[in-house]
Amino acid sequence: MSSDSSDAFNKDYALSLEDPAAFWGSAAEEIDWTKKPGMVLDTSESPHGRWFIDGELNTCFNAVDRHVKAGRGDVTALIYDSPVTGNTVKKVSFFELQDKTAKFAGVLKSLDVKKGDRVIIYMPMIPETVIAMLACARIGAIHGVVFGGFASNELAVRIDDAKPKVIVTASCGVEVNRIIPYMPLLNGAIDLATHKPASVIVAQRPEEKAKLIEGRDISWESAMTTALPVGCVALKSTDPLYILYTSGTTGVPKGVVRDNGGHAVALNWTMKSIYNVEAGDVYWAASDVGWVVGHSYIVYGPLLKGCTTILFEGKPVGTPDAGVFWRVIAEHKVKAMFTAPTAFRAIKKEDPDAKLLQQYDLSNFEILFLAGERTDPDTLFWAQEKLSRPVIDHWWQTETGWSIAANCMGYGMMPIKAGSPTKPVPGWELDVLDEQCNPLPAGEVGALCGKLPMPPGSMLTLWKAPDRFIESYFVEFPGYYKTADAGFIDEEGYVFVMSRTDDIINIAGHRLSTGGMEEVLTCHPDVAESAVIGVADQLKGQLPVGFLVLKSGALKEGEDIVAECVKLVRDQIGPVASFKQAVIVDRLPKTRSGKILRGTMQKIADNEEYRMPATIEDPLILDEIDKALQSIGLSSARIC
Numbered sequence: 001m002s003s004d005s006s007d008a009f010n011k012d013y014a015l016s017l018e019d020p021a022a023f024w025g026s027a028a029e030e031i032d033w034t035k036k037p038g039m040v041l042d043t044s045e046s047p048h049g050r051w052f053i054d055g056e057l058n059t060c061f062n063a064v065d066r067h068v069k070a071g072r073g074d075v076t077a078l079i080y081d082s083p084v085t086g087n088t089v090k091k092v093s094f095f096e097l098q099d100k101t102a103k104f105a106g107v108l109k110s111l112d113v114k115k116g117d118r119v120i121i122y123m124p125m126i127p128e129t130v131i132a133m134l135a136c137a138r139i140g141a142i143h144g145v146v147f148g149g150f151a152s153n154e155l156a157v158r159i160d161d162a163k164p165k166v167i168v169t170a171s172c173g174v175e176v177n178r179i180i181p182y183m184p185l186l187n188g189a190i191d192l193a194t195h196k197p198a199s200v201i202v203a204q205r206p207e208e209k210a211k212l213i214e215g216r217d218i219s220w221e222s223a224m225t226t227a228l229p230v231g232c233v234a235l236k237s238t239d240p241l242y243i244l245y246t247s248g249t250t251g252v253p254k255g256v257v258r259d260n261g262g263h264a265v266a267l268n269w270t271m272k273s274i275y276n277v278e279a280g281d282v283y284w285a286a287s288d289v290g291w292v293v294g295h296s297y298i299v300y301g302p303l304l305k306g307c308t309t310i311l312f313e314g315k316p317v318g319t320p321d322a323g324v325f326w327r328v329i330a331e332h333k334v335k336a337m338f339t340a341p342t343a344f345r346a347i348k349k350e351d352p353d354a355k356l357l358q359q360y361d362l363s364n365f366e367i368l369f370l371a372g373e374r375t376d377p378d379t380l381f382w383a384q385e386k387l388s389r390p391v392i393d394h395w396w397q398t399e400t401g402w403s404i405a406a407n408c409m410g411y412g413m414m415p416i417k418a419g420s421p422t423k424p425v426p427g428w429e430l431d432v433l434d435e436q437c438n439p440l441p442a443g444e445v446g447a448l449c450g451k452l453p454m455p456p457g458s459m460l461t462l463w464k465a466p467d468r469f470i471e472s473y474f475v476e477f478p479g480y481y482k483t484a485d486a487g488f489i490d491e492e493g494y495v496f497v498m499s500r501t502d503d504i505i506n507i508a509g510h511r512l513s514t515g516g517m518e519e520v521l522t523c524h525p526d527v528a529e530s531a532v533i534g535v536a537d538q539l540k541g542q543l544p545v546g547f548l549v550l551k552s553g554a555l556k557e558g559e560d561i562v563a564e565c566v567k568l569v570r571d572q573i574g575p576v577a578s579f580k581q582a583v584i585v586d587r588l589p590k591t592r593s594g595k596i597l598r599g600t601m602q603k604i605a606d607n608e609e610y611r612m613p614a615t616i617e618d619p620l621i622l623d624e625i626d627k628a629l630q631s632i633g634l635s636s637a638r639i640c
C-alpha cells in the first residue's frame with residue numbers, strides 16, 4: 001500500500017467512526033432513491049442503529065433497472081455456468097433480467113403477494129433463483145432463501161417461522177453424482193409445517209420433471225408466458241428486504257432480517273472499496289445463494305454496482321476436475337473471485353501442483369478473496385504461490401452482511417499476515433473484551449466485539465424475535481455487538497479470528513449448530529443423552545462427531561444405533577451437516593454443575609494438549625472419551 005492510499009484508508013476509517021453519518025451519507029449518493037434520506041443514522045430506538053430511516057428506494061431498481069436506464073441494458077448481468085448439467089452456459093443481459101424480473105413480479109402479484117408478504121425460495125443455483133429474489137425485492141415482498149442441502153424438517157421450521165404466502169422451488173437440484181428431486185423434500189416440509197402456503201411455483205428443469213399438485217402448484221414456465229410486467233415499488237429504507245435463517249445456539253434458527261437502504265448503500269460501497277471492482281467488471285462468488293455470501297456477493301453486491309456476476313452450479317473438484325475454477329475464470333474473464341478456503345483445500349488435494357492451471361489464460365484475473373472460515377496459512381501460501389496474485393482473507397457473518405475485517409483492496413493492499421483477515425473495515429471499531437467487558441491488550445485472546453452502532457447493511461433484527469435479537473447480541477457486552485467469535489488483535493491492529501464462543505461449528509464454510517444436531521440425536525428412542533463436537537478436518541475445516549449415551553435396556557446393536565443416528569441427522573437437518581461419525585460412550589464428561597465439557601472433548605479429539613478442568617465431576621471419564629475417539633481413528637491427546 002502506497003503512503004497515499006494508506007492515508008486515504010486511514011482518513012476514511014477515522015471518519016466512519018467519528019462521523020458515521022457523514023461517511024455513509026456520502027456513500028448513499030451512489031444509490032438511486034425515490035426519496036432522498038434526510039437522516040442518515042438513527043440510534044433512538046434500537047441499540048445497534050438504523051440507517052436512512054426517512055429515505056425511500058427500491059433495491060431491485062438499483063440492482064437492475066437503473067443500469068438499463070443508464071443505457072447498459074445490453075451488458076451481461078448474469079452468467080449461469082453449470083458444469084453439472086453438461087457445461088450449460090447462459091448469459092442474461094441487464095435488459096433481459098429486468099424483463100424476467102418484472103414478469104415474475106407480475107406472477108407473484110397475481111398470487112396476491114403484496115409488500116411485506118413472505119416468499120420462501122427453495123431452489124438450486126439457476127437463474128430463476130436470482131429472478132425470484134429480485135422480483136420479491138421489486139414489489140416489497142420479503143424473500144427467505146433456504147439452502148437446497150437442508151432437509152424437509154429444517155425447511156418446515158423456516159416455513160412455520162416466515163409463514164410465506166408463496167413458495168418458489170425447482171423440480172430438482174443437481175449434485176456431482178446425483179439428481180436431487182426437490183418436490184418430495186418440499187412436500188414433506190409442507191406436511192410437517194403448521195403453516196401452509198397458498199401456492200407453490202415450480203421451475204421445471206430438464207434433468208427431472210416434477211409432478212405438480214393441482215390447485216396448489218403452478219409451473220414457472222406457464223405462469224411467465226401470461227404474466228404482466230410489474231414496476232418497482234418505493235420502499236422505506238428500513239422495510240425488510242429479506243430474512244436469511246442461520247444457525248443459532250439451539251435447533252431453532254435465527255431469522256436475520258436485512259433492510260433495503262442500509263444494505264444497498266453498504267454493499268455498493270464494498271464492491272469498489274473492498275473488492276476493487278467497477279461496473280462492467282466480472283465478479284464471481286463461488287458459493288450458493290442459500291448462504292449470506294450468495295445473497296451479498298452473487299446477487300445484490302455485484303448487481304448493485306453494475307458488475308457481471310457468475311452463478312456457478314458446480315463444485316471446485318469433480319465437475320469435471322480440479323481445473324474448473326481456472327476454466328470459469330478464463331472463459332468469463334473474471335477479475336475478482338470469492339470463495340471459501342475449503343474449496344481451495346479441495347483443489348490442492350486433487351491437483352497439488354496446480355498442473356491444470358497451465359491450461360488456462362488467467363490474464364484478467366486480479367484477486368482471490370476467501371471467507372466463511374479462517375484461511376489457514378497452508379492454503380494461503382499455496383494459493384498465493386500457484387496464482388501469483390493477492391489472496392485476501394476477510395471475516396464476516398450472516399448477521400453483518402459484509403466484512404467486519406478485510407484488506408480493503410480498493411484503497412491499495414496492506415501487507416498480508418497469514419492467519420489474519422487484516423484490519424477492521426470502515427464502520428467497524430473492534431475491541432477484544434474479557435468476561436467483565438474490559439478491553440484486553442494487544443495479543444490477548446478474548447471476545448471480538450464491535451462498538452455500536454453497527455454499520456449499514458448489518459441485520460435490522462431477528463424475524464419475529466426482537467427479544468432474542470437483543471439477548472443474543474447486545475446484552476453480554478453493553479455498548480457492543482457480540483460477534484460470538486473469539487480472537488485477538490495484534491500490536492499493528494491486525495485481527496486474528498480463532499474460534500466461536502458458542503456451539504456453532506464451521507463445516508466446509510457452512511455454519512451449523514452442534515446443539516441442533518444433539519436435539520436430533522436425542523430423538524432416537526435408544527439415546528438417553530448426546531453431545532456433538534466439531535473436530536478438525538483437513539478438507540472441510542471441521543466435521544461433527546457425536547457421542548451417544550444409550551438408555552439402559554437398549555435392544556439394538558450399538559452399530560445399528562449409530563447408523564440410525566447418522567441417518568436421522570441427514571434426514572432431519574440435511575446432507576450439508578456432513579454428520580457421518582458417532583461413538584457410543586457410557587457417560588459424558590461434565591462439570592459438577594452438569595455442564596458437558598465439549599471444549600475438553602474437542603481438544604482430546606484434535607490431539608491437542610488440554611488442562612484437566614477443575615470442576616470436572618469424574619476425571620476418569622476423559623479416558624473413556626479418548627478410547628472411544630481412538631476407536632474411530634481420532635485423539636491420543638495429552639494432559640498438560
Ligand code: COA
Binds near residue numbers: 343
Ligand atoms: N442440495 C442438496 N445436497 C447438497 C447441496 C445442495 N444444494 N449442497 C451440498 N449437498 C450435499 C452434498 O452432495 C454432500 O452429500 P453427501 O454427503 O451425500 O456427499 C453433502 O451435502 C455435503 O456437501 P459439501 O459440504 O458441499 O461436501 P462435498 O463433499 O460435496 O464437497 C467441497 C466438499 C469442499 C468441495 C464443498 O463443500 C465446496 O465446494 N465448498 C465450497 C465452499 C462454499 O461454497 N462455501 C459457502 C460459504 S462461502
Ligand code: AMP
Binds near residue numbers: 375395396399499
Ligand atoms: P456465516 O454466518 O455462515 O457467514 O458464518 C460466520 C462465521 O464463520 C463467523 O462467525 C466465523 O466464525 C466464521 N468465519 C467467517 N469468515 C471467517 C474468516 N475470514 N476467518 C475466521 N472465521 C471466519
